[in-house]
Amino acid sequence: MDQVNVDDVLAELREALTEENWNLAVEIVEALRPPDQAEVFHELSPDSQDELLPRLDPEDSADILEELEDEDAAEIATRLETEDLVPILKRMEPDEAADLLGDIDPAQMSEALSVLEDPDEIRTLLEHHDETAGGLMTSAKVVLHRGISASQAIQHLRSLDLASEDIHYVYVVDSDNQLVGVVSLYDLLVSESGTLISQIMGHDVISIPASADQEEVARLMSRYDLLALPVVDEDNHLLGIITHDDLVEVLEDEATEDIYRLGGIPEEQDANVPVTSALKTRLPWLVLNLGTAMASVAVLSLFENTIAQVAILAAFFPIVAGVSGSAGTQTLTVIVRGLALGEINPRRGFKALGREVSIGITNGIVIGLLVAIIALVWKDIPALGLVVGAATLLNMIAAGFAGAAVPLFMQTIKIDPALASPILVTTISDTMGYLIYLSLATLMIIQFLG
């Protein structure tokens, strides 16, 4: 099947809905793959969504709610009657069903749980915080006992009649439900029929405690190239498994979080959140930024006389402070990303710091010279060229130092360097820039005029 043009499908679907041709609308949606179903569904008006969802096969409705963003799914579920919601919940992956129930009204949640056949499975999953290993896990569908044979294992798998996509490994436990091994489906498939599971299983199982952060989940799964990660309690009892679709989501989430934080937005949110929610995260950060900018304002006001005497000095602020600030941001970016990817070991931070300071010196010499020449040629004042060039050189070094030292220090005191560093590095490179530049200029004026 080729890829779907969502816009075309959406036009067809909207026409069917306008004509109240429900059969055709259902047919259009059910012909799509789940992620495409969710994208098309998301574009419909709430009224159309409410008309369409109960008419779909609950299997498809479950797929759609799983694929939608959590908040969108919760909004739609809230508008459903419990009798329409429960059949859908039953067909969702237990972890997705738990996430959805955790996001809706508690009263509606209890009502739904009271109607479900096996509410304990979901209740257990509801206990864990969303961004921990426990919050990501789903119940393990196939668990084998170490004493059985490979052919018994295959019989057992046949009897379960599962949807095939999610199963790639099978975990093995002892009589105490402690995790002791893992068998890949491939090994099971090619094993001789008499073989015992304990003979073909791998003993080297990587697992994670339920309380571990999702970042640790992503690190383990991507480092060891795992398609599934078993979650255990303190006594190594198997609680559930995390599947690789969660890995992809966590990787994207963590990257988005870093990008947002480096861009001065402390909390990740969808690009389409309401303006008021966007303001709630962005405005406090700008107010904080206003506070730190006051350091520069204070420095500049100290030099009011110098500026009044030689107003052209102000024309070079965008270079002395601005371009050095860009160099600081470059350094900050490399260090923050290097720390996130494990390329930089914070204990060996001095090496990175030395590297960035030497880059700052070289950048400073080149940019400083260029600026000095520009100032000289343009204004024909040698002293101005000297001051602008020297200040740019010195501030490039300061910015390189701050761009490396601040995130390394943040990491050491366990504050996310992507969060706190941008505002600090900018403040330092701005304030230092003005201070160095205007101090040099004042000295020069005293020299010449005094």
Next chain:
Amino acid sequence: MDQVNVDDVLAELREALTEENWNLAVEIVEALRPPDQAEVFHELSPDSQDELLPRLDPEDSADILEELEDEDAAEIATRLETEDLVPILKRMEPDEAADLLGDIDPAQMSEALSVLEDPDEIRTLLEHHDETAGGLMTSAKVVLHRGISASQAIQHLRSLDLASEDIHYVYVVDSDNQLVGVVSLYDLLVSESGTLISQIMGHDVISIPASADQEEVARLMSRYDLLALPVVDEDNHLLGIITHDDLVEVLEDEATEDIYRLGGIPEEQDANVPVTSALKTRLPWLVLNLGTAMASVAVLSLFENTIAQVAILAAFFPIVAGVSGSAGTQTLTVIVRGLALGEINPRRGFKALGREVSIGITNGIVIGLLVAIIALVWKDIPALGLVVGAATLLNMIAAGFAGAAVPLFMQTIKIDPALASPILVTTISDTMGYLIYLSLATLMIIQFLG
């Protein structure tokens, strides 16, 4: 097995190497999992690496070269004799072997290829560009013909004696080698023995042309939650498959690329590249930044007289230009990430633009008022408060507009918005800030003094 403390292992290993106790050194390395082997190996001196590698089982050496960063692996391979390199290449995944050969000296590559038993497999892979689907694919190890039965398929798998980890799906072709279906190992495992492959295979196979960009690979695999993606030529002939470890790498690469570009570094590189290579990517960008900063310099020099008359005006530059610039960066971050994740449809860009401008207006009113109050209380000059506040409000709106309009426009003309936007948005918010602020101030001066 628990997780390894790399520093402890490294200390032990270094001691064994100093004592030239090769057996112990080999034992220490071979007890580790491949990613840990590679990390430990990477920390050794080149001399120790050269002593140790030929003593390891070629299987382990192959794992280490696969896990290392491409440049590091190439550096080590270059120092090996061809007779030591070839047994390692044989045990590497074909795609990894091709990547490695593509990175070493062409003469050494030809020599190695001439000794390999099946050089054509690797030669074919060498033809594709690294960052395309063809460059990521490896040869498909198991391909079934649609006419055979499930039990024949299982027999065939047994006869191949493969390492189990990589196989989760098996692809099905017709007599013309055209891709017609996919079977999961699970479906194979639970199938009745007489069943034909064509009866259990899925017909809805998502595939990708060899020339497609790796970003498209990541998009398809993460959207449709695929563990493997078959690569085809124009006539739908199966050329190879991309495995999920590549997906994780591509996702990390693409995120790093966006983070670097937003941070003013046009080309992604390891945090530990030599200073000269770092300068080669960063310095030209700073020079470009110097060029765009000249726009602000020009605006400021136009207003030299205004600044000379009221030097305290300069003290508020960090707010009028700087804090508005931060607001512009926030908007830019949301739009660039939203475009990358597909949350924002560039064809519906007007909606996002309108959103960001209204956020700019609200931010502008709040920050503008605060700044006006600060200026008024501090300097007790109502006119100053008015000018600073009004300029901040107007520039916040301009920054919000630029932060959204620039990346949306870049996306439309097919330039990566993460690359070109930061420098343009900063230039616009700086230049507009100075222009608005000093124009208002000049008008005010004329009003009062003129």
